[in-house]
Amino acid sequence: MTPEEFRRAGHELIDWIADYRERVARAEFPVMARTAPGALREALPKSPPQAGEPFEAIRRDLDELILPACAHWQDPRFFGYFPSNGLPVAVLGDLVSTGLGQLGLNWQASPALTELEEVSLDWWRQMLGLSERWSGVIQDTASTATFVALVCARERASNHGAARGGLQALDRPLMVYVSSQAHSSVEKAALLAGFGRENLRVIPVDAQFDMRPDALASAILEDRAAGREPCAIVATCGSTATTAFDPLTDIARVARAEEVWLHVDAAMAGSAMILPECRGLWDGVESADSLVVNPHKWLGVSFDCSTYFVRNPEFLVRVMSTNPSYLKTSADGQVKNYRDWGIPLGRRMRALKLWFVIREQGVARLQERLRRDLANARWLADEVARAPRWKLLAPVRLQTLVLRHEPPGLGGDALDEHTQRWAKAINESGEGYLTPAIIDGHWAVRVSLGATATERQHVIDLWRLMRAKAEEGGK
Numbered sequence: 001m002t003p004e005e006f007r008r009a010g011h012e013l014i015d016w017i018a019d020y021r022e023r024v025a026r027a028e029f030p031v032m033a034r035t036a037p038g039a040l041r042e043a044l045p046k047s048p049p050q051a052g053e054p055f056e057a058i059r060r061d062l063d064e065l066i067l068p069a070c071a072h073w074q075d076p077r078f079f080g081y082f083p084s085n086g087l088p089v090a091v092l093g094d095l096v097s098t099g100l101g102q103l104g105l106n107w108q109a110s111p112a113l114t115e116l117e118e119v120s121l122d123w124w125r126q127m128l129g130l131s132e133r134w135s136g137v138i139q140d141t142a143s144t145a146t147f148v149a150l151v152c153a154r155e156r157a158s159n160h161g162a163a164r165g166g167l168q169a170l171d172r173p174l175m176v177y178v179s180s181q182a183h184s185s186v187e188k189a190a191l192l193a194g195f196g197r198e199n200l201r202v203i204p205v206d207a208q209f210d211m212r213p214d215a216l217a218s219a220i221l222e223d224r225a226a227g228r229e230p231c232a233i234v235a236t237c238g239s240t241a242t243t244a245f246d247p248l249t250d251i252a253r254v255a256r257a258e259e260v261w262l263h264v265d266a267a268m269a270g271s272a273m274i275l276p277e278c279r280g281l282w283d284g285v286e287s288a289d290s291l292v293v294n295p296h297k298w299l300g301v302s303f304d305c306s307t308y309f310v311r312n313p314e315f316l317v318r319v320m321s322t323n324p325s326y327l328k329t330s331a332d333g334q335v336k337n338y339r340d341w342g343i344p345l346g347r348r349m350r351a352l353k354l355w356f357v358i359r360e361q362g363v364a365r366l367q368e369r370l371r372r373d374l375a376n377a378r379w380l381a382d383e384v385a386r387a388p389r390w391k392l393l394a395p396v397r398l399q400t401l402v403l404r405h406e407p408p409g410l411g412g413d414a415l416d417e418h419t420q421r422w423a424k425a426i427n428e429s430g431e432g433y434l435t436p437a438i439i440d441g442h443w444a445v446r447v448s449l450g451a452t453a454t455e456r457q458h459v460i461d462l463w464r465l466m467r468a469k470a471e472e473g474g475k
């Protein structure tokens with residue numbers, strides 16, 4: 001592609017994306033892809049073209065093959081999983097990042113990449129109401145951030161055992177504590193960091209699905225008495241299924257007394273902390289050792305952009321740093337080298353899209369949108385609470401509802417089948433997208449609001465659709 005051809009194709013593609021966003025906002029597509037498994041694979045050539053193809057052919061396939069196989073996360077009727085908003089300005093930030101082709105191996109390889117990340121993360125820290133004691137770094141996902149946190153916890157507890165015999169040389173197994181509501185990425189991180197499933201303690205929750213600090217304290221005492229070494233607690237602020245908030249003040253007290261690392265997973269709900277009225281939900285966060293918040297969820301910075309904050313970067317750097325001679329520069333003593341703040345050496349310029357979003361939106365507009373979503377969730381929660389045979393199964397702390405339609409006389413497996421049937425009927429109708437989840441051993445449905453295009457009318461329409469599909473038994 002010559003620069004001129006790039007300009008032409010690029011303009012066309014920006015138009016294409018803008019048209020797509022308009023069509024999605026007008027709800028022109030079925031929210032869930034109607035593609036049969038394997039259909040796209042079949043439709044694509046089995047081997048690469050020998051000669052290059054005209055860009056028009058690629059673009060045509062975008063419309064004819066790729067688009068029909070997409071689920072539309074930006075659709076106003078998307079209420080599945082969690083909102084994963086990519087504001088148009090974030091798309092532009094991503095484009096510039098790729099267009100500049102920067103690679104942050106160290107500060108010198110791209111001073112702009114490093115220093116823009118420092119500044120944007122400091123803005124973001126202030127927006128979240130966190131004190132100056134926190135320093136941040138952008139990771140790809142919360143899964144990676146939690147993995148990094150557990151590796152740091154492991155190294156602290158073993159006095160940097162990785163530099164000697166590693167976990168295998170320890171005479172006491174290191175323990176990790178999570179609640180039953182923790183995201184699956186926490187278990188994965190603990191297993192990958194070498195703790196072993198047997199050393200992962202699942203702490204019971206209370207009626208609101210929040211971790212019980214008394215049960216945590218007892219589990220730690222029990223482990224110590226049995227010769228095991230408590231190492232890390234992962235508390236969740238805004239669990240995926242139930243929006244549980246583990247009580248950080250009490251948990252931090254236990255963590256401090258027992259000298260255990262406290263990592264906070266606020267991947268989804270952290271964005272709510274740009275609203276001062278929500279910050280009571282994570283009271284005690286200042287006492288944690290590390291924290292992850294994903295601007296690539298509700299806030300609107302397109303995937304992927306996960307922010308990881310630590311209280312003591314010296315410790316993180318000691319665990320993560322490698323310093324081969326070809327990466328050493330004379331600036332090293334004066335600058336941050338983010339390769340020592342995580343796993344990858346090469347880093348993308350993800351800060352651009354965060355910076356674009358914060359500048360174009362301003363804090364006030366971001367707050368306004370999140371407050372709109374909270375009000376929509378409260379409206380729906382009131383409707384569900386008032387409706388006969390409908391039940392809310394968890395407190396509505398933010399923008400996610402967990403609910404069930406319970407027709408008289410239906411229980412156990414029959415109720416589970418009913419729940420899955422009506423949720424499936426909605427998803428297959430193309431008029432909405434919801435995700436069922438197992439809560440306390442039985443199927444429920446999560447309604448997760450917060451797509452940028454979702455207005456009150458879409459929530460009213462969803463409620464009508466839910467009642468219609470559930471009350472006609474998922475037909």
Ligand SMILES: Cc1ncc(COP(=O)(O)O)c(C=O)c1O
Pocket residue numbers: 082140141142143144183185236238239240265266267268294306
């Ligand atoms: C509470 C929580 N933690 C972690 C994750 C994983 O996020 P990521 O996809 O960034 O790894 C999610 C995503 O659903 C989440 O809701």
